[in-house]
Amino acid sequence: MRVLPHALVCQEAVDLVSDYVDGTLSRRDRRRLEKHLANCDACTAYVEQIRMTIAASGMVRHDDLSPEALETLTDLFRRFNDER
Amino acid sequence: MRHFSHDWRRYGGPVDDSELLARLIDGDERAFVEIVTRYQPLLVRVARFYVKSDASAEDVAQDTWIAVLNGVERFEGRSSFKTWLLHILVNRARTTGAKEGRVRPIDLTWSEGTALSKRFDEGGFWREAPVPFTEVIENGMVNAPMVARVHEQIEQLPEVPRAVVTLRDVEGLSTTEVASLLDITEANVRVILHRGRSLIRSAIETTLQGGVS
Numbered sequence: 001m002r003v004l005p006h007a008l009v010c011q012e013a014v015d016l017v018s019d020y021v022d023g024t025l026s027r028r029d030r031r032r033l034e035k036h037l038a039n040c041d042a043c044t045a046y047v048e049q050i051r052m053t054i055a056a057s058g059m060v061r062h063d064d065l066s067p068e069a070l071e072t073l074t075d076l077f078r079r080f081n082d083e084r
Numbered sequence: 085m086r087h088f089s090h091d092w093r094r095y096g097g098p099v100d101d102s103e104l105l106a107r108l109i110d111g112d113e114r115a116f117v118e119i120v121t122r123y124q125p126l127l128v129r130v131a132r133f134y135v136k137s138d139a140s141a142e143d144v145a146q147d148t149w150i151a152v153l154n155g156v157e158r159f160e161g162r163s164s165f166k167t168w169l170l171h172i173l174v175n176r177a178r179t180t181g182a183k184e185g186r187v188r189p190i191d192l193t194w195s196e197g198t199a200l201s202k203r204f205d206e207g208g209f210w211r212e213a214p215v216p217f218t219e220v221i222e223n224g225m226v227n228a229p230m231v232a233r234v235h236e237q238i239e240q241l242p243e244v245p246r247a248v249v250t251l252r253d254v255e256g257l258s259t260t261e262v263a264s265l266l267d268i269t270e271a272n273v274r275v276i277l278h279r280g281r282s283l284i285r286s287a288i289e290t291t292l293q294g295g296v297s
Contacts, residue, residue, distance in 0.1 A: 009208030
């Protein structure tokens with residue numbers, strides 16, 4: 001006999017969201033989550049918030065390279081070029 | 085000083101890595117400067133995950149550039165340049181870290197705390213529904229102050245989640261690549277990402293509500 005999974009409550013649903021937006025949820029969990037989302041505006045808003053969080057992280061730029069570090073590396077390049 | 089900058093994006097997008105590499109092979113110093121400017125901060129950051137000090141991480145990154153200069157002609161483009169570069173770095177960083185006797189702080193018990201769980205009632209339903217972050221969007225993109233806030237939040241994460249979120253969400257590497265670079269399982273990468281993203285999300289929410297986290 002196949003045991004049917006119980007319907008998700010919101011707290012369980014949010015635990016699946018990160019994998020959901022990455023496309024790494026199992027088919028079974030994806031179906032359960034999508035079924036929940038179809039009837040839950042709050043969790044649907046949460047999914048959008050996580051998508052936006054990831055988009056914001058993708059816009060973070062690392063610190064700029066210091067002039068000293070750049071000079072050290074440029075010297076390295078010049079020495080390498082002179083030797084080859 | 086940490087700051088958010090658009091750098092090359094302001095001028096119509098970056099020069100492609102493969103074009104820079106072709107120029108580098110021809111000995112073009114400007115191409116080298118552009119590549120190291122693009123990747124050195126990332127290299128130091130990832131190396132730091134394996135070695136004991138910032139100075140040691142910078143040495144490992146420098147050795148990596150020497151290896152790149154020696155090997156760039158053999159780079160066949162089967163992976164992205166970034167992935168190739170990070171693998172060279174991590175191989176060196178692992179060796180250095182092992183020599184230094186560095187113990188990596190893999191603490192998988194790290195969690196985002198109870199901030200989110202308090203949002204649910206006994207039945208597991210939202211006490212107060214989350215509100216879409218529409219006000220941080222300008223011209224279809226997340227606005228600069230919010231990106232700066234997210235950057236701050238990433239910096240405050242413990243070391244492992246910081247490395248995972250940086251490689252996956254800031255740098256856009258795949259979960260498989262992140263797992264391989266950091267020597268942790270993909271399942272752990274996913275768990276850590278879930279917690280990290282959820283913590284950053286909470287920080288954005290707190291900021292929008294005018295609070296301080």
